Amino acid sequence: MITLTVNGKKYQVAAPPDTPLLWVLREELKLTGTKFGCGEGLCGACTVHLDGVATRSCITPLAEAAGKKVVTIEGLAVSHPVKQAWLTEEVSQCGYCQPGQIMSAAALLKSKPKPSEAEIDGAMSGNLCRCGTYQRVRKAVHRAAAAPKGGSK
Amino acid sequence: MNAIVKLSRRDFLKQSTLVGGGLLLACYLPFPGAVAADTAVPFAPNAFLRIGSDGSVTIICHKSEMGQGVYTALPTIVAEELDCAWEKVKIEQSPVAPEYAHTMFGSMVTGGSTSVRSEWQRLAQAGATARAMLVAAAAAGWKIDPAACRTENGAVYHPDGRRLSYGQLATKAAKLAVPPQVALKDPARYRLIGRPLARLDSPAKINGQARFGLDVQRPGLLVAVIARPPVFGATLRGFNADKANSVPGVRAVVAVPAGVAVVADGFWPARQARALLEIAWDEGAGAALASAGLRQQFATLAATPGLVAHRAGDVTAALERATVRLEAEYEVPYLAHATMEPLNCTVDLKADGCDIWTGSQMQTVDRDAAARVAGLQPEQVRLHTTFLGGGFGRRANPASDFVVEAVQVAKAIKQPVKVIRTREDDMRAGYYRPCWYDRISAGLDADKQVSAWRHTIVGQSIMAGTAFAGMIKDGIDETSVEGAADTPYAFPNLLVDLHTPQLPVTVLWWRSVGHSHTAFVVESFLDEVAHAAGTDPVTLRRTLLAQQPRPRGVLELAASKAGWGTPLAAGRGRGIAVHASFGSYLAQVAEVSLEKNGRVRVHRVVCAIDCGRVVNPDTIAAQMESGIAFGLSAALHGAITLKAGRVEQGNFDDYPLLRLDEMPQVEVHIVPSSEAPGGVGEPGVPPIAPAVANALFALSGARVRSLPLTPEKVLAALAKG
Numbered sequence A: 001m002i003t004l005t006v007n008g009k010k011y012q013v014a015a016p017p018d019t020p021l022l023w024v025l026r027e028e029l030k031l032t033g034t035k036f037g038c039g040e041g042l043c044g045a046c047t048v049h050l051d052g053v054a055t056r057s058c059i060t061p062l063a064e065a066a067g068k069k070v071v072t073i074e075g076l077a078v079s080h081p082v083k084q085a086w087l088t089e090e091v092s093q094c095g096y097c098q099p100g101q102i103m104s105a106a107a108l109l110k111s112k113p114k115p116s117e118a119e120i121d122g123a124m125s126g127n128l129c130r131c132g133t134y135q136r137v138r139k140a141v142h143r144a145a146a147a148p149k150g151g152s153k
Numbered sequence B: 001m002n003a004i005v006k007l008s009r010r011d012f013l014k015q016s017t018l019v020g021g022g023l024l025l026a027c028y029l030p031f032p033g034a035v036a037a038d039t040a041v042p043f044a045p046n047a048f049l050r051i052g053s054d055g056s057v058t059i060i061c062h063k064s065e066m067g068q069g070v071y072t073a074l075p076t077i078v079a080e081e082l083d084c085a086w087e088k089v090k091i092e093q094s095p096v097a098p099e100y101a102h103t104m105f106g107s108m109v110t111g112g113s114t115s116v117r118s119e120w121q122r123l124a125q126a127g128a129t130a131r132a133m134l135v136a137a138a139a140a141g142w143k144i145d146p147a148a149c150r151t152e153n154g155a156v157y158h159p160d161g162r163r164l165s166y167g168q169l170a171t172k173a174a175k176l177a178v179p180p181q182v183a184l185k186d187p188a189r190y191r192l193i194g195r196p197l198a199r200l201d202s203p204a205k206i207n208g209q210a211r212f213g214l215d216v217q218r219p220g221l222l223v224a225v226i227a228r229p230p231v232f233g234a235t236l237r238g239f240n241a242d243k244a245n246s247v248p249g250v251r252a253v254v255a256v257p258a259g260v261a262v263v264a265d266g267f268w269p270a271r272q273a274r275a276l277l278e279i280a281w282d283e284g285a286g287a288a289l290a291s292a293g294l295r296q297q298f299a300t301l302a303a304t305p306g307l308v309a310h311r312a313g314d315v316t317a318a319l320e321r322a323t324v325r326l327e328a329e330y331e332v333p334y335l336a337h338a339t340m341e342p343l344n345c346t347v348d349l350k351a352d353g354c355d356i357w358t359g360s361q362m363q364t365v366d367r368d369a370a371a372r373v374a375g376l377q378p379e380q381v382r383l384h385t386t387f388l389g390g391g392f393g394r395r396a397n398p399a400s401d402f403v404v405e406a407v408q409v410a411k412a413i414k415q416p417v418k419v420i421r422t423r424e425d426d427m428r429a430g431y432y433r434p435c436w437y438d439r440i441s442a443g444l445d446a447d448k449q450v451s452a453w454r455h456t457i458v459g460q461s462i463m464a465g466t467a468f469a470g471m472i473k474d475g476i477d478e479t480s481v482e483g484a485a486d487t488p489y490a491f492p493n494l495l496v497d498l499h500t501p502q503l504p505v506t507v508l509w510w511r512s513v514g515h516s517h518t519a520f521v522v523e524s525f526l527d528e529v530a531h532a533a534g535t536d537p538v539t540l541r542r543t544l545l546a547q548q549p550r551p552r553g554v555l556e557l558a559a560s561k562a563g564w565g566t567p568l569a570a571g572r573g574r575g576i577a578v579h580a581s582f583g584s585y586l587a588q589v590a591e592v593s594l595e596k597n598g599r600v601r602v603h604r605v606v607c608a609i610d611c612g613r614v615v616n617p618d619t620i621a622a623q624m625e626s627g628i629a630f631g632l633s634a635a636l637h638g639a640i641t642l643k644a645g646r647v648e649q650g651n652f653d654d655y656p657l658l659r660l661d662e663m664p665q666v667e668v669h670i671v672p673s674s675e676a677p678g679g680v681g682e683p684g685v686p687p688i689a690p691a692v693a694n695a696l697f698a699l700s701g702a703r704v705r706s707l708p709l710t711p712e713k714v715l716a717a718l719a720k721g
Helices: A021-028 A081-088 A098-111 A117-124 A134-146 B009-020 B070-082 B115-142 B166-174 B202-206 B267-274 B284-288 B291-302 B315-321 B363-374 B401-413 B423-428 B515-533 B537-544 B549-562 B617-636 B688-700 B711-720
Strands: A002-006 A009-013 A047-050 A053-056 A069-071 B043-046 B049-051 B057-061 B089-093 B150-152 B155-157 B163-165 B222-227 B235-240 B250-256 B259-264 B278-282 B307-312 B324-332 B344-350 B353-358 B381-385 B417-420 B436-444 B450-459 B494-499 B573-581 B584-594 B600-610 B665-670
Touching: A009 A021, A021 B267, A047 A098, A053 A098, A081 A098, A081 A134, A081 B202, A098 A117, A098 A134, A098 B202, A117 A134, A134 B617, B043 B115, B043 B166, B049 B115, B049 B166, B057 B070, B070 B089, B070 B115, B115 B150, B115 B155, B115 B166, B155 B166, B163 B166, B222 B267, B222 B401, B235 B250, B235 B259, B250 B267, B250 B401, B259 B267, B259 B401, B291 B324, B291 B436, B291 B450, B291 B494, B315 B436, B315 B450, B315 B494, B324 B515, B344 B401, B353 B363, B353 B401, B363 B381, B363 B401, B401 B417, B436 B515, B450 B515, B515 B537, B515 B573, B515 B617, B515 B688, B537 B549, B537 B573, B549 B573, B549 B584, B549 B600, B549 B665, B573 B688, B584 B688, B600 B617, B600 B688, B617 B665, B617 B688, B688 B711
Parallel strands: A002 A069, B057 B089, B222 B417, B353 B381, B450 B494, B600 B665
Antiparallel strands: A002 A009, A047 A053, A047 A069, B043 B049, B049 B057, B150 B155, B155 B163, B222 B259, B235 B278, B250 B259, B307 B494, B324 B436, B344 B353, B344 B417, B436 B450, B573 B584, B584 B600
């Protein structure tokens, strides 16, 4: 049994330690907001926070997440400036990649509250969007960076 | 074309009951917390609308939401005519039923950029009819002429200011006869249509709560992955599953027509076990397929006359008379749709019925295919449409591949199962945008006017061999020649002909279908012609479109907004393309630069669109941005290639998609119009590849006639100069 802390809640998980965190979140904990896109860490749809760092859960073994704080899209407050900016800029289309985009953006803004264009490129180019919402992703990151502090955790 | 559904409420309820224990219970609710409340249905005047006694308005959407915004655009049309409070609108996905059939195709389909175009009339009628009944109910109570009443924000108003809410009137209105047809609003009075209303599905999509097919949960649900044939047309000879069966969590390994299915408690054990399968395939003739050979075969065909798709004047004589003659060969590769959500399907099959959850663009076809595999009647199959993690045509497969295989597995194991494709499975299983090879020539007369245009197209038919084959006329699959045979340009002598080779590689509609290829060829070659004539590319198009106000309108708008003809920053080039598709007219101007290594960078795209009447301008802007990004992935990166019958690509490392750092600044300009609505989901795609290729030529003199515009091809074209 591996103890996992997800969105502030502790879980005992029986899955083998090499199981990717993604499938534990989705199939064992029924947290399906984190998406499967490529299985190789190439598209970012599975992005979660591991101790605050944006991490591709599809290539992160369960064992590596043990003892760390996992935050998924479900654990990020609706009032979080990134989520609010996503609504204001109407970023979502099919929406499948957006949880990953939002988790990447939230981690970026935590480490770089006022990111430059190059820093946005660097942090967000690992998240593919087949609908091509990138222009709005960029605008939403800037909007969230400009949002007043508070209202989020 | 807009057949109005003439079902009385009683007919409708009767039909719904037949469909499966009542429409309401059969509905899939993709939103969390959405409940099919008010099962008593105070007021359901038609298949698209229910009004509860609490005033709640539920609009039933029979189109699949795959990002294009139908869950917002279609309810907007209903709500506009109903005059309800927009904030109270809830959406529910329709089940599969005759009343939800596409007005043009006769079965449930979301595709062809048709949703707003084909549904506007009947959804407006649905809203207007309900409003008329609510007004009649109020007027009867007040004993006044209904014409004296007005409606606003979900209530009927008496001339003296008294008011009854729709909720208060619902039960009474339900007792009235449904009027056959009522007058629609004067567009000047629109309150919702034409405004950038927020998408109704956004809140669920930023919280991880929107349910896609992959997110479906069922009690006792198993997960399967399938080992599919490594080459097209291969058949299973035998397999050894001993090692696979030893993986903890594996429940079964079974041969099904689609391949060998590994069923387990979850995705990971299934995938791990599949890697341990030992399988022998009879590969057949497909193993000889290679992209290089196909190219040779297509090029040979292109040099011979094909079946005539369009002929005007005498192109041979005109070419002979021409003062200047140009000829070129163009080619584009197979492309995968690569939806972000890999294909998947969940099936719960019982002896007397079957439930299916998937993101489908072609529900009736998929349901019927599932029924055939399951040995059930179509009415015994309930297909629940989830959100689609991208569609682009891939989830509109006449062969229903991802549904059929899941039913096969469910039938074999007799337990509820979700079949998941890995990214590699998804990318290698065919149903690609066809690859094309084109030979094209043009003649200029002594006045430097285009006097002849001859275009030979070689590529597979999408409709051949499917239920759509009946739409092929005289050997011409219209989707093979659209955008070329119906060119708006005034070419006095025009010939478009077609070769349709048959190959085992499966092909399918890919966002913008034939236009994704013809726009690149026609618009690139027209640019070549302009340069050969010494005419500015915008001027040449303006002349050729003299009698075509709508395409000319977008040409002028895009050119003017992009500053066509004004100086550019050093190292930048500008290119333009115009293309009409799916009832809309577009022009795009791309600004590019070129890196020393041959990499093309696209910095800015100005897009002008005339799509007639507009429901939601922000959705249109979003679809243009989306189409441009989708088209750029193909223009710069995309190619599916074959070697020894095997698809050489598998994931996003070897089939790259456009990334955020490659996204240009996109500006969208919408032509104000009262024309009939056009499509917006697909038309943004076709013009971008030629606009970029033309910009590259303007910048560097390199003419690349093959997509994608890889650094190798760009450098080779530069060297050729």
